[in-house]
Amino acid sequence: xxxxxxxxxxxxxxxxxxxxxxxxxxxxxxxxxxxxxxxxxxxxxxxxxxxxxxxxxxxxxxxxxxxxxxxxxxxxxxxxxxxxxxxxxxxxxxxxxxxxxxxxxxxxxxxxxxxxxxxxxxxxxxxxxxxxxxxxxxxxxxxxxxxxxxxxxxxxxxxxxxxxxxxxxxxxxxxxxxxxxxxxxxxxxxxxxxxxxxxxxxxxxxxxxxxxxxxxxxxxxxxxxxxxxxxxxxxxxxxxxxxxxxxxxxxxxxxxxxxxxxxxxxxxxxxxxxxxxxxxxxxxxxxxxxxxxxxxxxxxxxxxxxxxxxxxxxxxxxxxxxxxxxxxxxxxxxxxxxxxxxxxxxxxxxxxxxxxxxxxxxxxxxxxxxxxxxxxxxxxxxxxxxxxxxxxxxxxxxxxxxxxxxxxxxxxxxxxxxxxxxxxxxxxxxxxxxxxxxxxxxxxxxxxxxxxxxxxxxxxxxxxxxxxxxxxxxxxxxxxxxxxxxxxxxxxxxxxxxxxxxxxxxxxxxxxxxxxxxxxxxxxxxxxxxxxx
Amino acid sequence: xxxxxxxxxxxxxxxxxxxxxxxxxxxxxxxxxxxxxxxxxxxxxxxxxxxxxxxxxxxxxxxxxxxxxxxxxxxxxxxxxxxxxxxxxxxxxxxxxxxxxxxxxxxxxxxxxxxxxxxxxxxxxxxxxxxxxxxxxxxxxxxxxxxxxxxxxxxxxxxxxxxxxxxxxxxxxxxxxxxxxxxxxxxxxxxxxxxxxxxxxxxxxxxxxxxxxxxxxxxxxxxxxxxxxxxxxxxxxxxxxxxxxxxxxxxxxxxxxxxxxxxxxxxxxxxxxxxxxxxxxxxxxxxxxxxxxxxxxx
Numbered sequence: 146x147x148x149x150x151x152x153x154x155x156x157x158x159x160x161x162x163x164x165x166x167x168x169x170x171x172x173x174x175x176x177x178x179x180x181x182x183x184x185x186x187x188x189x190x191x192x193x194x195x196x197x198x199x200x201x202x203x204x205x206x207x208x209x210x211x212x213x214x215x216x217x218x219x220x221x222x223x224x225x226x227x228x229x230x231x232x233x234x235x236x237x238x239x240x241x242x243x244x245x246x247x248x249x250x251x252x253x254x255x256x257x258x259x260x261x262x263x264x265x266x267x268x269x270x271x272x273x274x275x276x277x278x279x280x281x282x283x284x285x286x287x288x289x290x291x292x293x294x295x296x297x298x299x300x301x302x303x304x305x306x307x308x309x310x311x312x313x314x315x316x317x318x319x320x321x322x323x324x325x326x327x328x329x330x331x332x333x334x335x336x337x338x339x340x341x342x343x344x345x346x347x348x349x350x351x352x353x354x355x356x357x358x359x360x361x362x363x364x365x366x367x368x369x370x371x372x373x374x375x376x377x378x379x380x381x382x383x384x385x386x387x388x389x390x391x392x393x394x395x396x397x398x399x400x401x402x403x404x405x406x407x408x409x410x411x412x413x414x415x416x417x418x419x420x421x422x423x424x425x426x427x428x429x430x431x432x433x434x435x436x437x438x439x440x441x442x443x444x445x446x447x448x449x450x451x452x453x454x455x456x457x458x459x460x461x462x463x464x465x466x467x468x469x470x471x472x473x474x475x476x477x478x479x480x481x482x483x484x485x486x487x488x489x490x491x492x493x494x495x496x497x498x499x500x501x502x503x504x505x506x507x508x509x510x511x512x513x514x515x516x517x518x519x520x521x522x523x524x525x526x527x528x529x530x531x532x533x534x535x536x537x538x539x540x541x542x543x544x545x546x547x548x549x550x551x552x553x554x555x556x557x558x559x560x561x562x563x564x565x566x567x568x569x570x571x572x573x574x575x576x577x578x579x580x581x582x583x584x585x586x587x588x589x590x591x592x593x594x595x596x597x598x599x600x601x602x603x604x605x606x607x608x609x610x611x612x613x614x615x616x617x618x619x620x621x622x623x624x625x626x627x628x629x630x631x632x633x634x635x636x637x638x639x640x641x642x643x644x645x646x647x648x649x650x651x652x653x654x655x656x657x658x659x660x661x662x663x664x665x666x667x668x669x670x671x672x673x674x675x676x677x678x
Numbered sequence: 679x680x681x682x683x684x685x686x687x688x689x690x691x692x693x694x695x696x697x698x699x700x701x702x703x704x705x706x707x708x709x710x711x712x713x714x715x716x717x718x719x720x721x722x723x724x725x726x727x728x729x730x731x732x733x734x735x736x737x738x739x740x741x742x743x744x745x746x747x748x749x750x751x752x753x754x755x756x757x758x759x760x761x762x763x764x765x766x767x768x769x770x771x772x773x774x775x776x777x778x779x780x781x782x783x784x785x786x787x788x789x790x791x792x793x794x795x796x797x798x799x800x801x802x803x804x805x806x807x808x809x810x811x812x813x814x815x816x817x818x819x820x821x822x823x824x825x826x827x828x829x830x831x832x833x834x835x836x837x838x839x840x841x842x843x844x845x846x847x848x849x850x851x852x853x854x855x856x857x858x859x860x861x862x863x864x865x866x867x868x869x870x871x872x873x874x875x876x877x878x879x880x881x882x883x884x885x886x887x888x889x890x891x892x893x894x895x896x897x898x899x900x901x902x903x904x905x906x907x908x909x910x911x912x913x914x915x916x917x918x919x920x921x922x923x924x925x926x927x928x929x930x931x932x933x934x935x936x937x938x939x940x941x942x943x944x945x946x947x948x949x950x951x952x953x954x955x956x957x958x959x960x961x962x963x964x965x966x967x968x969x970x971x972x973x974x975x976x
């Protein structure tokens with residue numbers, strides 16, 4: 146029995162290797178927990194413990210991100226539900242730690258690799274091509290990085306892959322039920338990530354278009370994906386009717402509606418000058434420097450020393466596009482090419498340039514294109530082309546090794562300030578240890594740490610991790626230097642390293658520096674002050 | 679008075695470009711009508727029109743490029759070495775025309791050597807190299823007498839620190855990961871549709887891809903040369919680390935127009951009535967764009 150005769154053994158082996166790679170040091174790299182991660186974690190912890198989010202909503206479909214330290218706080222930030230519930234399920238069986246909150250994303254990453262293997266088995270004749278697809282996706286820097294954070298960017302990818310799988314299988318078996326399942330997957334995927342609001346309906350249209358192009362004229366075949374999509378979406382309609390603020394807030398937040406404009410129409414969509422500038426944004430999503438060398442503009446999405454894909458993809462993608470274009474009469478070729486060129490639509494609509502997390506939809510299509518490119522080179526009559534294909538395949542793990550070395554060493558230091566500039570874990574450890582030695586009456590966080598409503602979430606995450614919700618109950622925002630004299634003696638006030646409130650608070654003579662927390666570069670991240678003469 | 683001379687030079691360059699591209703297109707696609715279309719397109723190209731009025735010296739490179747293209751096409755058709763000699767002289771003399779020419783003319787020489795080597799063997803490429811070296815000899819002698827000029831140029835365009843590094847060290851410095859990444863990004867932006875169809879007539883957004891498709895289908899050496907010319911047009915700007923600088927990429931105009939004319943030809947010959955109608959609509963859009971621009975300028 147060989148891998149060739151039992152492809153599923155090979156798939157299982159790749160999945161195990163991917164899991165080993167993706168789960169390794171999940172709590173340490175990336176360092177600390179980012180603003181989005183603490184929001185997912187703390188809300189999921191609340192859902193796991195009581196079935197309600199931090200606002201007291203029972204099993205909400207969309208979660209609003211109000212600051213948990215401010216009562217009756219309002220915000221226009223709403224998050225998609227999927228990852229909250231996945232983390233909540235994990236927290237039912239595991240304690241809240243950096244590792245446990247990132248586990249669902251990592252599992253999704255492994256699932257993607259299995260799905261792309263199965264998809265490639267359907268699309269390509271040879272087992273090595275499926276193995277290459279799985280390897281390319283598993284080792285794609287963007288996929289690897291996004292699968293190691295407790296944020297929902299990666300959540301849409303398995304739905305896209307499963308939809309593609311259903312569609313490709315439909316073209317082989319012509320079973321209409323597969324189209325219904327494809328629609329159902331897109332409908333469920335709608336709740337996975339905000340960009341899915343644009344991409345999933347687009348994929349429904351794409352489904353209808355390709356089944357029409359394939360000469361399928363049965364009404365049932367046309368309606369099945371639409372019906373499948375509508376089913377999960379009915380929940381969204383019902384929720385939006387009962388919570389109109391969610392839809393309004395979300396569209397306004399991404400400038401898709403202008404509450405002040407005539408008829409509330411978009412400030413960004415219909416005007417021709419905006420449409421032209423969006424074309425430029427769209428164009429940049431195919432910039433080779435972005436795709437293969439530098440990756441997204443945000444350091445949390447990319448190391449900036451590797452692209453969304455590894456360097457060999459720079460040769461595979463053009464070869465694959467040419468090969469698919471040559472066989473454009475085949476419906477699967479059209480589907481993959483259309484998927485590839487439409488991948489940046491959501492990011493373009495939101496007018497965001499080089500935003501890798503909005504464009505992860507490109508991963509399945511580009512991976513298939515890469516394999517197509519490798520296959521076309523391997524099938525070439527010229528020895529040089531075949532040798533090039535082999536060399537490029539061998540370069541995949543080599544370039545990943547270079548990327549991985551940077552990711553686990555230098556990148557950690559580069560990105561630490563992006564994940565948590567306030568070194569909240571060190572602050573929490575100090576406060577918890579001080580409290581056991583000498584009770585801390587109250588903890589005050591400087592309002593300058595409240596940026597993006599994250600300060601409260603960061604602190605709550607640490608208190609949950611240390612099982613110190615009693616300390617959380619004693620935490621407030623710092624009202625300002627004038628209030629220092631009224632604080633109970635021994636209270637802790639936490640200031641950012643360059644906090645303008647720090648010096649005036651010390652000048653009152655009613656507080657003193659207890660500890661300075663430094664970041665890895667030695668800079669002052671946080672100053673912990675204790676109230677009292 | 680100086681302004682009058684400048685306008686006269688601009689008008690002369692426009693006429694020269696129109697004449698040369700008209701002949702090039704008419705010969706290349708064997709159609710007088712397509713020659714006229716190419717001449718009209720270059721006159722109505724926004725960047726060509728604007729530079730002819732405001733800074734005609736930037737356009738000085740174009741007649742040399744067009745003459746070289748005509749010469750290469752003549753060699754490609756008849757195999758006469760005299761045509762290559764003229765082409766080589768045009769490239770060499772063109773080096774004195776505008777700053778990007780210092781980078782682009784040697785590049786075009788290399789492209790011609792590849793084509794001539796394939797078509798005419800050693801004598802062909804030796805001829806063009808001889809012509810090029812002959813016409814650039816004064817510059818080479820001048821450079822030998824003024825070696826600091828090389829360093830000044832290299833430093834001015836930020837290629838590398840020529841006062842401390844030798845060319846080999848400079849090349850190594852230039853090819854560092856971040857720099858390569860940045861230069862690829864700049865190169866990509868020179869084909870940003872929003873930028874490029876501000877430089878070229880908007881209708882070329884239809885005809886240029888159609889032309890590339892036509893040329894790639896045929897793939898004659900001249901077709902490949904035109905596509906290579908289009909793709910290498912931002913090289914001087916990329917080396918100088920300058921993004922969206924039209925005057926550094928003006929050589930795109932002749933290549934884009936000749937390719938677009940092939941696109942028009944291909945679309946008008948298409949069996950589908952829809953594509954033929956699209957081509958006619960595209961052609962009508964060209965004067966419409968000019969009228970709209972004139973109105974908005976007023």
